[in-house]
Amino acid sequence: MGSLFSEVFLGALLFGAVAAAVPLLLAGLGEQISEKSGILNIGIEGMMIAGAYFGFLVAYSSGSLWLGFLGGALAGGIVASVMAILCVRLGLNQIVIGIGLTLGLEGLTALLHHVQFSRTYPRLPAADVLAIPLLSDIPVLGPALFRHHLIVYLAVALVFVMIYVYRRTQLGLNLQAAGDKPAALDVAGVDVVRTRTVAVLSTGALAGIGGAYLANIGAGIFVPFITNGAGFLGIVLAMLARGRPVWVLLGALLFGISLSLTTALQVAGINIPTDVIQMIPFLAVMIMLVAFGRRSSLPAALGIPYERGAR
Amino acid sequence: MTATSHQAAAEPIVTLERITKAFPGVVANDNVDLQILPGEVHVLLGENGAGKSTLIGLLSGLQQPDSGSIQIDGTQRAINSPRHALSLGIGTVFQHAMLVPTLTVAENLLLGGPWWERPRKERLREKVDEISKSLGIAVDLDAYAHDLSLGEQQQVEILRALIRDSRVLILDESTSMLTPKGIEELGSLMRRLVNRGLAIIFITHKLNEAVSFGDRISVLKLGRKVGEIGPDRFKSLDKAELTTQIVEMMFGGQHSEDDAGFHKPNPLSTAEPPVLVLDGVTLESTSTAPGLNSVHLELHPGELLGIAGIDGNGQKQLADALSGQSRIESGSITLNGKRIETHSVGERRDAGLRYLTDDRLGEGTVSTFPVSLNFLLKQIGSPPYWRNQIERRADIDQHAEHLIQDYDVRTPSAHTPVGRLSGGNIQKVLLARELSDGAKVVIFNKPTYGLDLSNTVSTRQRIRDIAASGLGVLLISTDLEELLELCDRIAVMDAGTITGIVENGENARTEVGRLMVGLSQ
Numbered sequence: 015m016g017s018l019f020s021e022v023f024l025g026a027l028l029f030g031a032v033a034a035a036v037p038l039l040l041a042g043l044g045e046q047i048s049e050k051s052g053i054l055n056i057g058i059e060g061m062m063i064a065g066a067y068f069g070f071l072v073a074y075s076s077g078s079l080w081l082g083f084l085g086g087a088l089a090g091g092i093v094a095s096v097m098a099i100l101c102v103r104l105g106l107n108q109i110v111i112g113i114g115l116t117l118g119l120e121g122l123t124a125l126l127h128h129v130q131f132s133r134t135y136p137r138l139p140a141a142d143v144l145a146i147p148l149l150s151d152i153p154v155l156g157p158a159l160f161r162h163h164l165i166v167y168l169a170v171a172l173v174f175v176m177i178y179v180y181r182r183t184q185l186g187l188n189l190q191a192a193g194d195k196p197a198a199l200d201v202a203g204v205d206v207v208r209t210r211t212v213a214v215l216s217t218g219a220l221a222g223i224g225g226a227y228l229a230n231i232g233a234g235i236f237v238p239f240i241t242n243g244a245g246f247l248g249i250v251l252a253m254l255a256r257g258r259p260v261w262v263l264l265g266a267l268l269f270g271i272s273l274s275l276t277t278a279l280q281v282a283g284i285n286i287p288t289d290v291i292q293m294i295p296f297l298a299v300m301i302m303l304v305a306f307g308r309r310s311s312l313p314a315a316l317g318i319p320y321e322r323g324a325r
Numbered sequence: 326m327t328a329t330s331h332q333a334a335a336e337p338i339v340t341l342e343r344i345t346k347a348f349p350g351v352v353a354n355d356n357v358d359l360q361i362l363p364g365e366v367h368v369l370l371g372e373n374g375a376g377k378s379t380l381i382g383l384l385s386g387l388q389q390p391d392s393g394s395i396q397i398d399g400t401q402r403a404i405n406s407p408r409h410a411l412s413l414g415i416g417t418v419f420q421h422a423m424l425v426p427t428l429t430v431a432e433n434l435l436l437g438g439p440w441w442e443r444p445r446k447e448r449l450r451e452k453v454d455e456i457s458k459s460l461g462i463a464v465d466l467d468a469y470a471h472d473l474s475l476g477e478q479q480q481v482e483i484l485r486a487l488i489r490d491s492r493v494l495i496l497d498e499s500t501s502m503l504t505p506k507g508i509e510e511l512g513s514l515m516r517r518l519v520n521r522g523l524a525i526i527f528i529t530h531k532l533n534e535a536v537s538f539g540d541r542i543s544v545l546k547l548g549r550k551v552g553e554i555g556p557d558r559f560k561s562l563d564k565a566e567l568t569t570q571i572v573e574m575m576f577g578g579q580h581s582e583d584d585a586g587f588h589k590p591n592p593l594s595t596a597e598p599p600v601l602v603l604d605g606v607t608l609e610s611t612s613t614a615p616g617l618n619s620v621h622l623e624l625h626p627g628e629l630l631g632i633a634g635i636d637g638n639g640q641k642q643l644a645d646a647l648s649g650q651s652r653i654e655s656g657s658i659t660l661n662g663k664r665i666e667t668h669s670v671g672e673r674r675d676a677g678l679r680y681l682t683d684d685r686l687g688e689g690t691v692s693t694f695p696v697s698l699n700f701l702l703k704q705i706g707s708p709p710y711w712r713n714q715i716e717r718r719a720d721i722d723q724h725a726e727h728l729i730q731d732y733d734v735r736t737p738s739a740h741t742p743v744g745r746l747s748g749g750n751i752q753k754v755l756l757a758r759e760l761s762d763g764a765k766v767v768i769f770n771k772p773t774y775g776l777d778l779s780n781t782v783s784t785r786q787r788i789r790d791i792a793a794s795g796l797g798v799l800l801i802s803t804d805l806e807e808l809l810e811l812c813d814r815i816a817v818m819d820a821g822t823i824t825g826i827v828e829n830g831e832n833a834r835t836e837v838g839r840l841m842v843g844l845s846q
Contacts (some may be wrong), residue, residue: 176666183583184440191425198423201385202436303733314426322387 028158030274041248044220050254051213056112059245060119069226090222105319124238344393371545414484426471576838605656631812639821648680677765692744697725749780
């Protein structure tokens with residue numbers, strides 16, 4: 015068992031944890047925006063896979079990862095706009111529409127992939143790594159934490175951007191009011207439907223970028239069902255973190271570690287069936303829900319469509 | 326009442342002309358004309374369903390009128406959103422607090438600013454200081470809204486309207502949740518505001534508030550404006566005359582051809598010893614509902630006792646306390662000489678107390694169960710219809726067929742889910758269930774609410790028959806006509822207290838009406 019604590023093992027585990035955490039972080043932060051405004055966005059898994067597919071398509075045909083992320087954000091946003099029209103404007107059931115979007119897009123992207131790439135399975139070259147001077151020279155931790163693509167650092171920076179938005183901006187106030195008491199926001203002169211639409215579209219864009227990261231940087235390839243529940247884990251993270259972005263970051267890292275154990279344990283040559291290892295993140299969800307879930311209070315109007323003047 | 330001379334000549338800020346607004350099945354506003362002048366407290370009076378809330382909804386941009394016009398400063402406008410209403414200078418303090426509980430007072434006041442801007446707390450603080458100092462109100466900007474009392478929340482909402490430079494302030498039943506002291510304070514605050522040239526629309530059920538705080542009173546009834554008393558008449562009359570005139574407007578002159586008129590009290594009904602006695606029944610109030618304040622009632626066999634009052638004054642709490650759904654804090658409930666206040670719902674039922682809820686589908690029946698099982702909902706699992714926990718289908722069906730015939734329930738079969746029946750027929754199923762075997766006292770909570778005319782008529786007849794058969798009947802209703810038509814005596818509830826009991830008769834309408842709006846008999 016000595017190999018469990020070797021530098022190679024720890025390095026691979028931590029590097030993998032960060033890489034696996036980034037899409038969860040983006041999804042979690044995105045879901046948090048929707049939930050804050052009172053929309054339970056279950057379609058996020060669908061937005062993510064749309065971002066993964068379209069992001070890969072754009073990056074593959076343009077040769078630019080950044081255009082790929084832009085494409086991913088756009089695709090996620092388009093799926094989100096469907097959700098916004100159906101659930102925010104028309105007030106349809108958020109859970110039903112969310113599940114429908116997720117299943118629909120998983121099927122659609124699998125089909126498109128089959129038509130376009132099933133013979134060739136094209137791959138993207140490995141992404142450029144931005145090594146942060148000095149920090150990246152720290153043994154073990156340096157290469158694991160500070161040799162990643164720029165988007166990784168940006169995703170972490172987004173945590174602090176969101177803290178600022180929630181605490182210090184008018185938009186943050188509006189989002190919270192839309193989730194906790196939409197009628198009060200409406201009579202204060204802010205359009206609830208518009209506020210929630212902005213929230214859902216932001217969720218879609220962030221989820222799309224997360225999906226594009228999974229395909230373009232995480233795997234370098236698009237395969238059907240590549241998101242594999244990452245969007246749903248994002249929902250769990252947002253639920254556990256309630257309104258706090260830092261908690262999403264911590265939760266995403268925790269999940270990232272359990273996800274990367276899958277590979278790291280193989281690197282370490284420990285013989286556990288991969289099926290068992292792949293259960294780890296979901297066991298972690300249940301443990302975290304038991305530990306923290308009971309105390310987390312959700313927005314009062316979460317999941318309830320807003321209708322002006324309804325009594 | 327200090328309308329100064331320059332205000333008398335002022336132009337109206339808001340003019341409503343022939344405003345009509347209908348909802349499915351009801352005309353909420355019917356050709357209403359209204360003028361709102363600066364420097365005046367304009368009181369809107371009316372019972373439940375008079376159309377006050379709808380009118381406020383139209384002015385605050387929550388709803389649009391079907392026809393008629395709204396003019397602001399003489400220009401015709403369509404107020405199409407709350408934001409638009411605010412920008413036109415109309416600020417509303419709604420009946421139910423409209424603050425976000427999880428935000429601070431300051432953050433609540435900042436809601437509605439341009440989204441790209443940073444909230445400017447310092448500028449807000451200055452502005453709030455300035456306004457609150459001159460009005461003599463104090464608010465803690467850093468307190469969370471959910472920590473404030475209802476009176477304080479209201480002050481914050483008034484402040485919000487003033488920060489937005491509102492010229493018209495609408496107060497929708499703002500006194501309903503306030504203490505007497507809070508009401509006094511609100512009254513003097515309104516006076517200070519109109520003295521600064523604001524126009525206030527003040528909605529209330531209470532006549533004495535209207536008379537002591539208002540400059541002008543408009544009375545709404547069933548969606549129509551039935552009268553207005555302007556400042557000149559207001560000043561020339563003393564309180565008693567004013568009150569009499571308003572009561573006449575609100576409750577008088579509605580004896581029409583199809584009106585059944587009042588019911589002659591049954592002289593025998595009070596001769597026998599009471600079957601149900603409530604003594605000092607008390608229930609703590611909550612933040613959203615009034616409690617019960619030492620309620621004393623006596624119900625005699627064969628008597629029909631009505632409970633009148635504006636909705637939300639403790640009627641639901643009284644019903645729950647009687648039926649056993651909430652435990653009273655002190656006092657006693659005696660049924661047929663036996664104390665039952667600690668009994669459970671089931672035990673009270675066995676003792677002969679039956680309760681017909683106003684929530685027919687939610688509380689009263691299981692809508693997906695067949696009619697036959699709904700008849701036995703409170704006896705499921707017990708003999709004779711269940712033996713050793715196994716249901717005896719034939720007996721249950723036979724029982725159901727009997728009741729369906731006796732109560733004329735129009736259902737395709739005894740096996741139809743009760744949720745598919747009409748409201749009137751669900752009512753019959755409930756009645757059949759509650760009245761079979763051993764009922765002594767029946768409590769009705771809004772029995773005809775939401776029923777069509779023919780079902781209303783037949784339900785009322787059935788209630789009469791029940792009392793005539795010797796049972797004590799307690800009828801809780803917000804419909805004064807219904808109470809006058811059916812009851813021997815009518816008790817009036819106001820903020821959880823029985824403020825008076827009126828023998829039904831020629832003057833009962835006025836007497837009950839006066840009690841309902843907070844005047845003494």
